[in-house]
Amino acid sequence: MANGLKLTCTTCGQANRVPEDKLAQGPKCGSCGDPLVTGKVAELDLATHDKATRGDTLPLLIDYWAPWCGPCRMMAPEFAKAAMTLKAQARLAKINTEDFGQVSQRLGIRGIPLLILWRNGREVARLSGARPAADIESFVRQHLPQAAGRV
Numbered sequence: 001m002a003n004g005l006k007l008t009c010t011t012c013g014q015a016n017r018v019p020e021d022k023l024a025q026g027p028k029c030g031s032c033g034d035p036l037v038t039g040k041v042a043e044l045d046l047a048t049h050d051k052a053t054r055g056d057t058l059p060l061l062i063d064y065w066a067p068w069c070g071p072c073r074m075m076a077p078e079f080a081k082a083a084m085t086l087k088a089q090a091r092l093a094k095i096n097t098e099d100f101g102q103v104s105q106r107l108g109i110r111g112i113p114l115l116i117l118w119r120n121g122r123e124v125a126r127l128s129g130a131r132p133a134a135d136i137e138s139f140v141r142q143h144l145p146q147a148a149g150r151v
Contacts, residue, residue, distance in 0.1 A: 004017045004018065004019055004020070005017070005018050005019075005020055005023070005056075005057045005058050006018075006055055006056055006057045006058075007027075007036045007037070007056055007057075007058055007091070008048060008051045008052035008055060008056055009029035009031065009032060009034060009036060009048075010034075010042035010043075010044060010048055010052070010091075010093060011029065011032050011034040012029060012031050012032040012034070013047055013048045013051055014029055014030065014031035014032065015051070015055060016029055016030055016031075016036055018036060018037075023037055023058075023088040024088045037058075037087060037088050037091065038087070039083055039084045039086075039087030039088075040080070040083055040084075041063070041076075041079055041080050041083045041092050041093060041094055042091070042092075042093040042094075043093070043094060043095075043096075044062070044093045044094065044095045045095075045100070046095070046100045046102065046103060049062070049093075049095050049100070049103060052093070052118070053118045053121070053123075054121045055121060056091075056118065056119070056120075057119070057120055058090065058091060058119075059089070059090035059091070059117060059118070059119045059124070059140060059144055060090065060091050060092075060093065060117070060118045060119065061082075061086075061090055061091070061092045061093070061115055061116070061117050061118075061136070061139075061140055062092075062093050062094065062095060062115070062116050062118065063075070063076075063079050063092070063093070063094035063095075063113055063114075063115055064094075064095060064097050064103070064104065064107075064109055064112055064113065064114045064115075064116065065094055065095075065096065065097065065112050065113050066096060066097050066098040066112055067096065067098065068098070069112050069113065071112075071113055071129065071130035072112055072113045072130070074130050075113050075130035075131060078130075078131065078132050078133040078136065079092060079094070079133070079136060081133035082133040082136035082137050082140075085133065085137050086137060086140060089140075090117075090140050090144075097109065097112060111128060113128070113129065113130055114126060114127070114128050115127040115128075115131070115136065115139065117139070117140060117143055117144075119144065124143050124144065125139070125143040127139050
């Protein structure tokens with residue numbers, strides 16, 4: 001599968017290979033059967049976060065947030081809008097830094113909300129502060145010019 005993408009299921013954490021031309025057709029996890037590309041924001045646990053950021057080849061934008069953070073809560077609907085717009089181009093997820101504080105320490109997160117764009121096991125870029133959907137979409141597209149056909 002020359003153009004296969006590696007996607008971690010946000011439900012069970014299983015790694016999946018998906019042909020790039022099948023992304024828009026709603027691929028499902030080979031293990032649990034849940035959709036891999038939904039256009040919705042997935043809530044990650046630490047193990048799934050680590051697996052997806054290390055191995056996914058489709059861009060993954062993660063919102064590092066906490067429930068007590070007012071700007072984080074204000075941005076949530078905008079992040080969800082961006083997820084729908086970017087469906088099949090990038091996946092959007094979030095992780096609660098209060099529940100998983102070790103991720104903040106490991107990544108040097110000093111303030112939230114913070115968006116980090118991941119691809120092919122590496123951090124591509126960061127964007128801090130609450131943003132409208134258009135800014136989030138632009139951020140993803142701006143930092144992945146090499147994937148202009150998809151993102």
